[in-house]
Amino acid sequence: MTTEHYYYGLGRRKAAVARVRLYPGTGNVIVNGAPADDVIHRAVSRQDMLRPLTVTETGRRFNVQVKVDGGGNSGWAGAIRLGIARALVAADETYRRPLRANGLLTRDPREKERKKFGLKRARKAPQFTKR
Numbered sequence: 084m085t086t087e088h089y090y091y092g093l094g095r096r097k098a099a100v101a102r103v104r105l106y107p108g109t110g111n112v113i114v115n116g117a118p119a120d121d122v123i124h125r126a127v128s129r130q131d132m133l134r135p136l137t138v139t140e141t142g143r144r145f146n147v148q149v150k151v152d153g154g155g156n157s158g159w160a161g162a163i164r165l166g167i168a169r170a171l172v173a174a175d176e177t178y179r180r181p182l183r184a185n186g187l188l189t190r191d192p193r194e195k196e197r198k199k200f201g202l203k204r205a206r207k208a209p210q211f212t213k214r
Contacts, residue, residue, distance in 0.1 A: 089148075090174040094166030096191055099154030103166030105174055108146030110136075114163070115151060128160040135168040135187050139178045145171075161191060 089104040112119040112133065123129045136142040147167060151159045168187040171178045182188050196205040203209060 090170045092166040092168065092170030092173060094162040094164065094169065094190075096161030096165065097154045097158035097194060099151055099158035099162040101149055101151045101159065101162035101166040103163060103170050104148045105145040105167070105170040106148065107144065110143045110146065112147045112149070114149045114159075119147075123156060123160055125156065128156060132160040132163045133167070134164060134185070135171055135182055138181050138185050138187065139171055141171065141178075145174075165190060 087106055089106045092103045092105070094101040094103060114122040119129060119132070123132060133142065136145070136147075149163050149166065151162060154162070164187065168182045172182065172188070179188070198205055201208075
């Protein structure tokens, strides 16, 4: 960790929680101490994760440092995306309008539904036999 000034954003998606720091820099993205390409393997997820930087055209202005816990790769990408968007708004309030217009400041509320008693999963009932 460096002692430079940074902008902070917290992102959540499914069970994943991402703590994002934006430092002035050249566009390096570090996730849990490794380059983003080594951690988020799918190109579509990486592209979605960095979408706030693309929308605001700030990809080369900030270095992104992320710590993510919980969930899987898809949840990580969504949590990082929200964290980056919130950190960009903390850096400059004028980014709020384009980020909101692209739906990047809205938390995705979908969570895993809990299992109910008497059922095999959240909604799957045991097999019914008539005779």
